[in-house]
Every structure is written in C-alpha cells, then in structure tokens.
Amino acid sequence: MNAIAQKLETIVGTPGVVAWDNIEATRRKRIQQAIAIENYPCLVYPETQAELAAVVTCAYQNQWKILPCGSTTKLDWGGLAQGIQIVISTERIHQLIEHAVGDLTITAEAGIKFADLQATLATAGQFLAFDPTTPESATLGGIVATADTGSLRQRYGGVRDQLLGISFVRADGKIAKAGGRVVKNVAGYDLMKLFTGSYGTLGIITSVTFRVYPIPEASRTVVLTGNADAIAQAVTSLRTSALTPVASDLLSKQLVANLDIGQGLGLVVRFQSLTASVQQQATSLLELGQQLNLQGTVYADDETELWQKLQQQMRSPTTPTAITCKIGVLPTKVVATLTQFDPYMGLIHTGSGLGLLQFDAEVDKQSIFQMRDFCQSQGGFFTVLAAPQALKETIDVWGYKGNALAMMQRIKQQFDPNNILSPRRFVGGI
Incomplete structure (x- = not known):
C-alpha cells in the first residue's frame, strides 16, 4: 500500500x-x-x-x-x-458551477455538501426538493450514487426525477457527460437515471445539474394517530382526495411512541404552498381524522423540530448493531406491511410505497428472510442497507429476484470491464 x-x-x-x-x-x-x-x-x-x-x-x-x-x-x-x-x-471537489436562478437549475461539483448548497439557494428563495440522510454532511455525488431521498418524494419525485445533467469519470479515467443544464433536454442516453442508485459501480460522479424549486410561502404538518383500520381509511381518503401534500408518511407504532406523538399507527402529512391553501388543507385532513376517531395534531412553529426528530429516529441508529433496511411495497399495502412488522421501527411513504425499517442485530437471519419474503409477496422488495459486517458477510443484502440482472451485468461490463469500481457492492455481486 x-x-x-x-x-x-x-x-x-x-x-x-x-x-x-x-x-x-x-x-x-x-x-x-x-x-x-x-x-x-x-x-x-x-x-x-x-x-x-x-x-x-x-x-x-x-x-x-x-x-x-x-x-x-x-x-x-x-x-x-x-x-x-x-x-x-x-x-474536496466542491465548487458551485452555475446557479441559473431564472431557469430554476443548479450545477455543482459532486463533493459540495447538501446543506451548504441549500443555504446558497435559500438566498435566492429556492431549494433542492429532496431530504437525504445526514443532510448536513451528505454530498451531492453521494446522494445521487445511493438515490437517497426521503419524504419529499411524495410531491417532487426521487433524485432521478430531478437530475438534469451529470458528468463522471469512467473506469478508464476519461471524463464523460450526459444531459444538460436546462429542464427540457432529451438528447442522448439517459445516463442520469442509470447512475442514480448505482453505488459507484459505473463511474465516479464529478458534477450534477438539478432542477430547483421556489421556497413555499407556508408549511404545516398534520399528524393522525390511532388504530390500523382507521389509519388505512385515512390513507385511502387522502390518496383519492384533492389535497396535495408534499410529504405523506405512515409510521409504525414503535416510531410513534418514540416520537411521543400519540398511540397506534401514525400518519404524518405535510402541506406547503400559499398560506391560505396550507391552512385549508390542514384543516380538511384534521376533520377527516376526527370523523375516523383518530387523534389529530397540527404542527406549525414546531414543525421543523418534528421532522428533524423523525429523521434522527429512522436514519441515525443509536447503536452500532442496528440494522437499517430499505423496503418497498405496493402503496395499497403500506398499512398491512407496517402492521406485519409491528415490533420494529418503520416508515413508509404512502404515495410510493418506499420506506425504511430499523431493528437490532439480535434479529436472526431467518427473521430477515421472512420479512423479505413478506415484502416480495406484497409486490415489493427488502434490501439491507446498513448492518454489522458479520451479517453482511453471510447474507445477500440486496435479495433481488427480478429479471433485469443479466442486463445490469452487461451494463457493468460495458462501463467497467475490469471490475475496478466498487466491486461486488451492488445487486448480484456487481
């Protein structure tokens, strides 16, 4: 060495x-x-x-x-x-390349920290519309490489939906580019989507271009808690209503208890828009909760603190033995899924069916396999994100059973034929 x-x-x-x-x-x-x-x-x-x-x-x-x-x-x-x-x-590759305020786009090098970029955008009344893990230290390149976004995907979509352009270093050291710096850009292959969530196996991202959004005038969060059947009705009613939340998350009983926001399952819904619209939508959802005999609370001034606590609980494990998993199920199965995983801390976005599950390493491998089988039976997946190394050495953390593995292997062969970039970190040992 x-x-x-x-x-x-x-x-x-x-x-x-x-x-x-x-x-x-x-x-x-x-x-x-x-x-x-x-x-x-x-x-x-x-x-x-x-x-x-x-x-x-x-x-x-x-x-x-x-x-x-x-x-x-x-x-x-x-x-x-x-x-x-x-x-x-x-x-250390962290320069801001261009902020096109009028075009609502930002181009920056991959090493710039998310929090620093948000602070810069805020001076122009704009923001990046995703909420990654550890936002104070996460870099743009790392966010793209892991497709790391959170609750805001309800309104704005995931990282891949907001990424307009990318440059990267290929496995042979050549610099390549794709996409552009305007919202309407359709030329060439969509390498932005290909690189999003590729975990550094195809190339090393050097710069990215994102669309940005105006900071909303007002924001409020409604929390409903209660029994599973009533929460399921609330989720269905919300999905079919005219309400337009920017975030809508279902919380497990354990997570609700840890946050001290009620009892039973929880539904946390955030509205951001003009003041009058936010107030009206929050009131409408609160009334719906009352009709279903759910406990309801509106967070306004203390809203930011609530979301920070939620982030810390689900994305910052307190013990080194904690296991964090990314799960996905059909949106219609979110309540059944969290009910199935009742003893653990869990969160699922009601619109996408994507979420996180966290438990201690005392859970045996067989239980993990059973949880994976359940998610797959609900039309989804179960991936172990973070876990003790001893566990990762004995299980397939991805558990992928789809039909795209051969295609992914061919893509890896084209981009990195000598397998020098993040070998075996991705699906199927890629």
Missing part, C-alpha cells in the same frame, strides 16, 4: 493521500463497514475533476480496486466491496 500511496502522491500531493492508520477514526470505521478487509486501503482526496481523472487513470493502468465516496456518510450501505486498494473521496 505504501507503493500505491507514493504513486498517487505524485498526482494529488502528499496532503491528498492518507494512509490507513492515519485516516480519521470515524471515517476509518465507516470504510471498515463497507469493505471486506483484505488490504488496508489508503484514502485519496483529489481537489479537481482533472486530478480525479488522473487518479482513476493511474488505478486503471495498475488494476487497483477503487471504492468511491463523498463524505463517507452512506459508505456502509450496500454489499461489502471486495479487494479495495484505494478509497477516493470527492469531498
């Missing part, structure tokens, strides 16, 4: 290469959770897209295995990468 570090220092300088023993403890732990330790990789920090391309070119010529990341906040998601010799962070 010393020989690798010395060669990379000629590209990025001595400060840009950190030996294994010198990596900051928290980051080293995240890397350990992301790889099967065979070697002890060095951590490389290129500062420009050209430096990144040069580092990847060097790795390609020497057939070194690469694990790309941003600030490492989601590095432990997915399968264990194999034979990694270099971890490349894009954290």
